[in-house]
Amino acid sequence: MLSFPRAALLLGAIALPALPLAAQQADHNAHAGHAMPADPIAAAVAAPSRTPANVARDKYRHPAETLAFFGVAPGQTVVEYAPSGGWYTEILAPLLRDHGTFYALQPTGGYLAGYKAFLAANPAVYDKVKVIAYPEETAQIPAGSVDTLLTFRNVHNMVMGGKEAETFAAFFAALKPGGTLGIVDHRLPEDRDSALEKSSGYLKVSTIRRIAEAAGFEFVAASEVNANPEDTADWEKGVWTLPPVLRNKEVDKDKYLAIGESDRMTLKFRKPVQ
Template sequence: MGVATSAPAQAQGATPHQPAGKLLPPGSASQLDAAIAGNWRAPANRARDVYRHPKATLQFFGVRPDQTVVEIIPGGGWYSEILAPLLRDDGHYIAAVEAPAGGEAKRDDEALRRKFAADPAEYGKARIVEFDPKAPVFGPPGSADRVLTFRNVHNWAEAGTAAAMFKAFFAVLRPGGVLGVTDHRAAPGATLEAVESSGYLPTDYVIKLATDAGFKLVGQSEINANPKDDRDHPKGVWTLPPTLALGGKDRAKYLAIGESDRMTLRFVKPADR
């Protein structure tokens, strides 16, 4: 199935106000710092750090250099540039992509493969696995320590595949493994039907997807919150950077808002499952 290719925010959840960095053993934070600072990262991707907070986010998810981490639909590889080098020596990085892919997904897949092939020193041990979105399988059952997905759930909600995806996350994780989810957050009280086409999602909808699949919610964080985002835009979340769907119209206004307001959720697969 696989295709081989060459000041943190405080977490809130089961242990309120526990600093996210305390989830990691000594040494992991410095290795994460080195991966984020790596000169192999594209300048355009580095520019998004101020919005995406990769160090605090990965610490909140408890990512360590010795783990097996499956990233679901990494796009062009924004987080791949950090995770694959971080996990290169002592862990395993697996990028899960849809097959067959078309349109934007195909372009992202091709860009990711080019990225990996162009720098074997950093990405030579990374793997790409292809999955059927209607019947997803991401690896052998119980083989992953972490499953991470960034800004993807809204696409699955619209396609009607979200429930199947979360069940497959549960299957590939070992008991005690963690699912980390970040996505565009709808206004409190919004229904899925009202916001689905906007790219934003109700937090309780995402939580229900995970808990229905067997997960337990163990943490929520405001790491990726953006209070400037009122979620009322002509082209939904794509009005904001980096997409800027309106082109030059009101560009300065949307750049001043920045990227979307986002939920950041940590789930665990119970140890007895």
């Protein structure tokens, strides 16, 4: 623990008067390396450790507004499920490094080794990220200990793989009563054929609500912060037609870049307080 400045400084035989207590505290805060910024989410979004390519996508992913909607704050225990290449890790890790706990619950497979290498390349920022392989190591996250669990553009993968029920059950077990589940995913209009959810990368809001509520969650609110009305969600090659994937490569590339990234739902759920 850092100490406050001394109450008085001696110069020869003359003692200078002490600073008022409030001034001492302000001086302490100004020099403490771990002092909390006025807007910690904005500070994390502006972290110099973020890669330029990821920063360029903020206009589509709206990280500050999204995290504020989900109620993420320093001091919390936060889990991100399937952080993949680390887009949100670049924000969540500095946000929670000195004040809180950040678990990266990464499915075993293609991204796990690469994600660990990404963290190891910048230990000054990522040294406190706790990587947990899903599902093998999930029990390392104490049951009922998590304030907020987040997953971005991953529920469609669960649905396509038939893993949504067991994965949401794991989310429910990890969260505290009253804890928040925050979901962002590609949005399929409600009047479309539900069979598209198995191949297009898009899901209906009603589908995610059904999955979450079946696992025991309560729906809290939806935000349009990640909406894109230019996305018609009817692409031959699914959501991957649009950036950042651009599955058609150079074919109609300018058209898809002008549309931008997908139309996304942003949904907030809560584990009931028993």
